[in-house]
Amino acid sequence: MTEIDARIERAVRALARRTGRRAFLARLGALLTGAAGLPLLPVARSAAESPRAPGPDENIPGKPGDPTDCDYWRHCAMDGFACACCGGSASTCPPGAEKSPVGWVGSCHNPADGKDYIISYNDCCGKGWCGRCGCNRNEGERPDYHWVRNNDINWCVSAKSLVYHCSVAIVVGQATEPQPER
Amino acid sequence: MTEIDARIERAVRALARRTGRRAFLARLGALLTGAAGLPLLPVARSAAESPRAPGPDENIPGKPGDPTDCDYWRHCAMDGFACACCGGSASTCPPGAEKSPVGWVGSCHNPADGKDYIISYNDCCGKGWCGRCGCNRNEGERPDYHWVRNNDINWCVSAKSLVYHCSVAIVVGQATEPQPER
Amino acid sequence: MRRAAAAIGSAAAFGALWLVCGVAPTGEPPAPRITEVAPDGPHRVWVTDRIWRHSALFDGDTGQVLGMIDGPDATVTPKLPLHAHRRGEIYSADLAYARGDRGERTDFITIYDDRTLSVTGEVVLPTRTGDANTSIGYAALLDGERFLATFNLFPFASVSITDLEKRIFTSEVIITGCAGIFPIGERRLATLCGDGTAAVVELDEAGHGRVAAHSAPFFDPVADPVTMAGVRWGSRWVFVSFEGFAHEVDFASGVPVVAPAWSLFSDAERSDHWRVGGLQHLALHAASQRLYSIVHRGERGSHKAPGPEVWVYDLAQHRRVERFALPHFMAAYAAPQFGIARGGWLHRMLQRWLPSDGAHSLVVTQDDAPLLFVRNAEVGAVAVLDARSGEHLRTLDDAGIAGATMGVD
């Protein structure tokens, strides 16, 4: 583990010891941003944000593609049912399902503008299996111990209910490096 | 309703009012046998008997047939997974599953001896769907209000757990009339 | 507090990620937005799946899923969600065991907001709701959307009444020898009985009920029983028997009045072995008085067999006015899995050319341009037909694995 990781981990641990889980997640973002100039991480964002703030993740030039399709560019590390087939969209949970505060990430190539983007995959939870548009792609996917890139884990572990419904693929930002496979 | 039915019902009602469900079921057989010279009914038997008494239901001459097959002669009013494919047999529940005290009946023709038999179908309960050897045949099957011949009802309603695992088909006795369809 | 002590691993991992992948963040954070179901449309249908244990709400015009409502894990089939449009709520008759398939059992009505599909409340029932292959007539909303009725099977047949305004269970009405709930008013429901009659349960203002009347016997429960898949026609319910006779019972007055039965088949059709069959095998378009019936050719005992055709009747005139041929459901479902383009020429042709594997169930919307939804209980595809012409308009794809029931929203 690098020195910066270790420093973050110590700080996070200290914070976590003193606070409840939801509050902890909400403050995690601030800590990380302030402490080390890190970007707001997907783990923090889900919990910290107002639930209705508009998102920019569709503001990418070129053809958007079909988020119900497993070949959709954002799905390069997808595993699960695409929420766009379940009453949600590429980036929003279907009605009544809760987005997992923690998810996994991938780095996917958008053919529309030729750029790579970091994708935050989150599971939508609290309803049973959607059962539509199942998709499994594993570009850059890594085993459970490298969980930030693991799509096997049911990330509803971090939500109110472990019950898995479907998964969304949200654009977090542009990647300056492609994913490890390339 | 016939007079004898009405008489039974009144007696059963009176008994039921005074006793717990399990005790009630155990005593029901005795009541019915004594009161009206009726045969021990399947509903009573399941609850009343010692769980290990040997059963005669295989003592039928001729080829026994294949109880994993939907075409098996006893399956003429079957609906569900055949327990013989789930670790049980034509007449016994798989390990760990509870036989429903109440079930439904059919009158099936045994080609081996050319006779018709009354079959008691019981659901095995407390484990989830077996998922093997699903079978639906409806000879003599009747709607929910004639529930003694209804195979749609999940008869695990009468067991400790409503969770349905599979169904058995037990020979109760020879029928002097074929089922209504014939 | 100890539990709270983390996401440490995640945070550390995310830190590592940033270094490994070189994320260049955009200025704005991505936002979790809440999806809502748009207000009512005329062509929406709930499709219940017994393997996924939910009901999915489809828009019949677009083929899209709008949302889903879970059923219990412990039943053999989920009961259809019941939508109280005026109150903006959806109800599901549920139950759960403390340990999944064992332990303490709780029966309850789950209350959902009909826009967010999130749980807004529940009513725990002291009774044990019944469960069956289709569970048709096992839960219903009475007129006026105040009372919800659930059917209990064991240890005796009864109806439980829930007051949705007060969100309380109000009473259990014993209906020995009868089964099913067929709403006929704000505080009235009918049920079918093993003695060949229909009984009426009446509730008082507080939701306490009693069996108030029986019709005269109008069917033989052994020789020619009517199916549970009756359809409502104003103050009347229409039930059809295994042998294809339609029985209309009018509940407008205190004692139900039974009209003379009429036959869905001519003598010639009968000798040609045409029969009714399926599961949710009848549908009614009330305004046009059209009765839709799934039919097949078969023998006695085939009353649950799927049918390759839908015959359409004028209820007022007691005569058939249309015959619709159904598509091939398995071709609709499976062909795309063999590389045949969904909705393409070959896909459409396969569904049309192959003799239909038959439908078990159908429902029809009640608007002026009605859609007929038709399914085979073992195939995950629902055919959408123009209910006036029978034209196969589209297919609701990927509509689950297995299940018999549907409900117009």
Added chain:
Amino acid sequence: MRRAAAAIGSAAAFGALWLVCGVAPTGEPPAPRITEVAPDGPHRVWVTDRIWRHSALFDGDTGQVLGMIDGPDATVTPKLPLHAHRRGEIYSADLAYARGDRGERTDFITIYDDRTLSVTGEVVLPTRTGDANTSIGYAALLDGERFLATFNLFPFASVSITDLEKRIFTSEVIITGCAGIFPIGERRLATLCGDGTAAVVELDEAGHGRVAAHSAPFFDPVADPVTMAGVRWGSRWVFVSFEGFAHEVDFASGVPVVAPAWSLFSDAERSDHWRVGGLQHLALHAASQRLYSIVHRGERGSHKAPGPEVWVYDLAQHRRVERFALPHFMAAYAAPQFGIARGGWLHRMLQRWLPSDGAHSLVVTQDDAPLLFVRNAEVGAVAVLDARSGEHLRTLDDAGIAGATMGVD
């Protein structure tokens, strides 16, 4: 008492039945007998299904199901049952919500008698067990059958220890940055860490644990990570990386010792794009030191793709000794549904002639005439091969709908 008031309807109905059907009872009543699972056999395998949410115990010699153990409804895949042969118990790491998919959550270990498969007890856990697509390494029985370990993911990675003799939860051991449970003794287990090491958790006599040691880093978690589907070889575990390098870690002494990695593929095979892949893609027959690996031809990122062949290695000599071609799983599964006789000539030929759709997972029995069980995670059929010759002996039919994992009983 009121609840008790019945089966009235049933009794009445049964009375009616007697009259209608003319039952002539036999002298003896039919008896409900209890079925038990016969004592241990060498060729038994648990086949886990994520749709049916259970694990079925098959006899590999007869193809018969002996019994089933349910998993939770709330997880994406049930964890494999853990059989303590000496104690005569089977354990399942379970959890349930009070309202099915919501409400209070309870995590618990269900204890079954291994003959009757009935529940004989449970241990409630104060921790929340993790859940994943395969959940390989998420629950394990330590040597000696006293301690059971479950892996928790959130809010931090930890291992929960249950004392099966006392039937109590004893401790939670935090293993930040690591995942999985790989038993290496009566009170020792290993786990794989995101820094490329393996860590050792040691328990004291009371079942309280701590991380006692780390190996040197032996893999790169980003460039070439080892999969979770490791196999145990006495005091050692063998892990294989995405790029096909075998890493053997010996846990015999206090600090784990890592042997130099060796390649499963020659340079020629690598340039021919042969790779390891699948889910539970490795198996080991300890006595003969044979390592079985599912392989396919593909690119990076295909590490979960099914493979049409199993390559067999001599672990001591680090060289391949066999190549087994696999049958076509979908043909094995689906052909009987198209009227092709199960096990008949055409059925066997189809499975052999069609290029295999590939396997995700395999396990091997540990006896002298070992069987290799091979499955595709999306097909409900398991192929049974002679593990020495690769001959396809039979197929476990109707083996569920979907699921990746198996366990030798």
